[in-house]
Amino acid sequence: MTDSIILELKNISKSYDDTPALVDINLYIRRNEFITLLGPSGCGKTTTLRIIGGFEDPDSGDLLFEGRNINDLPAYKRKVNTVFQKYALFPHMNVFDNIAFGLKIKKMPKDVIREKVERMLKLVNLEGFGSRSVDSLSGGQQQRVAIARALVNEPEVLLLDEPLGALDLKLRKEMQVELKKMQQTLGITFIYVTHDQEEALSMSDTIVVMNNGEIQQIGTPEDIYNEPKNAFVADFIGESNILDGIMERDYLVTFAGKQVPCVDKGFDAQEEVDVVIRPEDVKVVPREEGILEGVVRSVTFKGVHYEMMIEGEGHTWMVHSTLMAPENTRVGLNIRPDDIHIMKKKVTA
Amino acid sequence: MKRQWLAAPYIVWMIIFIVVPMLLILFYSFTEQTEYGIRLTLDHFRRFIDPIYINVLLRSLLLALACTVICLLLGYPMAAILASREYSRKKIMYMLIVLPMWMNFLLRTYAWLTLLERNGVINSALSMLGLPSLDILYTNEAVVLGMVYNFLPFMILPIYSVLSKIDQSVIEAAQDLGGDNFTVFRRVVFPLSLPGVISGITMVFMPAVTTFVISRLLGGGQFTLIGNLIEQQFLSSGDWGFGSALSVIMMLFILASMGIMNKYEQENGGALW
Numbered sequence: 001m002t003d004s005i006i007l008e009l010k011n012i013s014k015s016y017d018d019t020p021a022l023v024d025i026n027l028y029i030r031r032n033e034f035i036t037l038l039g040p041s042g043c044g045k046t047t048t049l050r051i052i053g054g055f056e057d058p059d060s061g062d063l064l065f066e067g068r069n070i071n072d073l074p075a076y077k078r079k080v081n082t083v084f085q086k087y088a089l090f091p092h093m094n095v096f097d098n099i100a101f102g103l104k105i106k107k108m109p110k111d112v113i114r115e116k117v118e119r120m121l122k123l124v125n126l127e128g129f130g131s132r133s134v135d136s137l138s139g140g141q142q143q144r145v146a147i148a149r150a151l152v153n154e155p156e157v158l159l160l161d162e163p164l165g166a167l168d169l170k171l172r173k174e175m176q177v178e179l180k181k182m183q184q185t186l187g188i189t190f191i192y193v194t195h196d197q198e199e200a201l202s203m204s205d206t207i208v209v210m211n212n213g214e215i216q217q218i219g220t221p222e223d224i225y226n227e228p229k230n231a232f233v234a235d236f237i238g239e240s241n242i243l244d245g246i247m248e249r250d251y252l253v254t255f256a257g258k259q260v261p262c263v264d265k266g267f268d269a270q271e272e273v274d275v276v277i278r279p280e281d282v283k284v285v286p287r288e289e290g291i292l293e294g295v296v297r298s299v300t301f302k303g304v305h306y307e308m309m310i311e312g313e314g315h316t317w318m319v320h321s322t323l324m325a326p327e328n329t330r331v332g333l334n335i336r337p338d339d340i341h342i343m344k345k346k347v348t349a
Numbered sequence: 350m351k352r353q354w355l356a357a358p359y360i361v362w363m364i365i366f367i368v369v370p371m372l373l374i375l376f377y378s379f380t381e382q383t384e385y386g387i388r389l390t391l392d393h394f395r396r397f398i399d400p401i402y403i404n405v406l407l408r409s410l411l412l413a414l415a416c417t418v419i420c421l422l423l424g425y426p427m428a429a430i431l432a433s434r435e436y437s438r439k440k441i442m443y444m445l446i447v448l449p450m451w452m453n454f455l456l457r458t459y460a461w462l463t464l465l466e467r468n469g470v471i472n473s474a475l476s477m478l479g480l481p482s483l484d485i486l487y488t489n490e491a492v493v494l495g496m497v498y499n500f501l502p503f504m505i506l507p508i509y510s511v512l513s514k515i516d517q518s519v520i521e522a523a524q525d526l527g528g529d530n531f532t533v534f535r536r537v538v539f540p541l542s543l544p545g546v547i548s549g550i551t552m553v554f555m556p557a558v559t560t561f562v563i564s565r566l567l568g569g570g571q572f573t574l575i576g577n578l579i580e581q582q583f584l585s586s587g588d589w590g591f592g593s594a595l596s597v598i599m600m601l602f603i604l605a606s607m608g609i610m611n612k613y614e615q616e617n618g619g620a621l622w
Contacts, residue, residue: 055521075524082525088518092540101536102526153526 005067006031006189007052007157012061014047014213021047023213025061029157029191034183036192036200039210040236045193046085048210049159052191053082081150082159086166087142089134095121095145096130102153120148123182140171151182157189164199176203197237201225209233230343231274238278241317245275245342253342256292256313260335264342274343279320281339284308290332296325377593393594402578402595409575410602412489412564413557416496417504420553421546423497424504428545431505432512446502454499458566461495462486465567487569495563503552511545512538547610555603575599 007029014022022044029035037045050056051063054075063071070078089098099120103113121127124144134142143163150158164172180203183190194200200207201221209216209224217229228234231242245255250265255275267273287293294312306324310317317333325331381390430436431443449457464470465486472482485491515538523533561576575595582592
C-alpha cells in the first residue's frame with residue numbers, strides 16, 4: 001500500500017486573466033508520502049494546492065483521486081482537508097467547537113465527537129484548552145488548533161499551505177519536528193507548500209521545485225540538493241555560484257577563462273551551459289595551488305563558517321569555509337571535478 | 350491629553366441639544382403646573398393607561414417590527430450580493446442604494462403619495478395593462494411600504510460592511526471541513542454577520558417606531574402612531590406634560606429593546622444557534 005498512488009495531477013493548466021499560473025503540471029503523489037511544493041512566491045504552488053483542495057478549477061487537465069477524476073467534486077465532498085496559511089479559525093467558536101466543526105457536520109454522536117476532539121487536543125499538546133476562545137491563543141497555539149481541526153476528520157490527504165509562515169524561527173523549528181512526527185504516526189499523506197528551502201529539505205520525502213507555474217524538478221531532498229537539474233533549482237535550494245560556461249567536449253568545460261575537467265558528458269561540443277558550484281565546494285588555497293585566482297573582498301562570520309566574497313576572473317565567488325582568509329589578500333581557488341555541476345541553459349521560449 | 354480639548358465644542362453641543370432637552374422632558378413628564386406652582390405628579394403616566402393610547406403604542410411597535418423584518422429579508426440578500434467578490438456592478442448598485450438618501454426625506458415620502466394615489470402613477474399603469482387597481486394609500490400597508498422604502502439602506506449598509514470584511518479563507522475552511530453552501534451560511538457566514546444584522550435592526554427599528562411623517566402622509570392620519578400622538582401633544586394640544594410622558598415611555602421601550610439585543614448578542618457570543 002505504501003507505494004500506491006493516491007493523487008495524480010495530469011496536464012493541469014490554469015491562468016488568471018491570461019496570465020498563466022500553472023503550465024501543464026504532471027505530478028504523482030504516493031500514499032503516506034510527505035511531499036513539498038517548493039518555490040518562490042507566485043510560482044504556482046499555492047494554486048496547485050487550491051486545485052487539489054477544490055477551491056480553484058483547473059482550466060484544463062485532470063485531477064485523479066485513487067484513480068477517479070474529481071475535477072467536478074466540490075471542496076466539501078473531497079477526502080482532503082486543509083491547514084490554511086493564516087489558520088482561518090472560526091472566530092465565533094471556541095477551540096473545542098472549531099475542532100468539532102467537521103464532525104458535527106457529519107452528524108456524529110456527541111460522545112464520539114467529544115472523545116475524538118479530546119484525543120486531538122492531546123495530540124497537538126493543547127489539553128484543557130477546549131473552552132478557550134481562539135482569540136486568546138498565541139500564533140503557535142492557533143496553528144495547532146488549525147492542524148487539529150483538519151486532522152480530526154481523518155483525511156486521506158492533508159494539505160498545508162505555508163502553515164508555519166507566521167511563526168518565529170524557534171517555534172517554526174519545533175513545529176517542523178512535530179508535524180513530521182504526526183505525519184509518521186498517523187500515516188497520512190501530507191502535501192506541504194512552502195517557500196523555505198530549509199524547511200522543505202528537512203521535512204519532505206519528496207520535493208517538487210516549482211517556478212513560473214512549471215515544475216522544475218521532482219526528487220528526494222538529497223537529489224534536489226546534490227543534483228539540481230537546472231540553475232534555478234541550484235540557486236533556489238541553497239546558495240550557489242552560477243557562471244556561464246562552454247562545454248568543450250565530454251568531461252571538459254570552460255568557465256571564468258579556464259578549461260577545467262569535470263564529470264559531466266552528453267552535451268554538444270561548444271554548447272553554452274550553466275556552471276553551478278556550491279559555496280562550500282570552493283576551497284581557498286595558497287595562490288600558486290589554485291586553478292583560479294581572486295582577491296578576498298569581504299568576510300562575514302556566519303556561525304558555523306565564514307562567508308567570503310572573492311573576486312576574480314570576472315566573477316564574484318561566494319565561498320563558505322571554516323578557515324578565514326583576511327580581506328584584500330590574493331588567494332587561489334580549487335574546485336573538485338565532481339563538485340562542478342553542468343546544466344543545460346534554460347531554453348527561453 | 351491636551352487633545353481632549355478638541356472635543357469641547359461637541360461636548361457643549363451635546364449638553365445644549367441632547368442632555369438639557371432630555372432633562373426637560375423628564376421634568377415636564379413628572380410635574381404639573383397648578384395655581385400654587387409646580388408640583389410632582391404621576392398623572393401624565395396614569396393618563397397613558399387607556400386602551401386608546403396602549404393600542405397606539407402597540408400599533409407603532411407592530412408596524413415598526415413588520416418594517417424591520419421586511420427590511421431584513423430584503424436587505425440581507427442585497428448586502429450579500431454587494432459583498433460577493435464576483436459581483437462586478439458593485440459600485441453602481443451601491444450608488445443606487447445610497448442615492449435616495451441624498452434627497453430630502455419629506456420629498457421622498459411625498460413622491461409615494463403621487464405614486465399610490467387612486468389615479469396615481471401606479472394605478473394608471475395597472476389600468477393600462479388591464480389589471481385591477483391597487484388601493485393601499487392610507488392603509489397600514491402604505492405606512493409599512495413607506496418605512497421600508499426610507500429605512501432599507503440602513504439595513505443593507507451595516508450588513509454589507511460586516512459581510513465584506515469576513516475573511517474568505519474562513520469560508521473556505523468551512524467548505525473544506527465538509528460544509529455545503531447552506532451549512533457554511535448557517536454555521537459561519539450568518540453568525541459572523543450578526544453584528545451587522547443587529548446594528549441594521551437597531552437603525553431601522555428605532556426611526557420606524559418613532560416616525561410621524563410617514564404615518565401622517567401615507568397613513569392619512571387615520572392610523573395614529575405614537576410619534577403622531579407625541580407630535581399632537583406638543584404642537585396642537587399644547588399638553589407638554591403628557592407629550593413628555595409619552596416620550597419617556599417610548600424611550601424606555603427603545604432602551605429595553607436595545608438592552609435585550611445587546612444582552613442576547615453577548616450571551617451567545619454573536620451566534621444565534
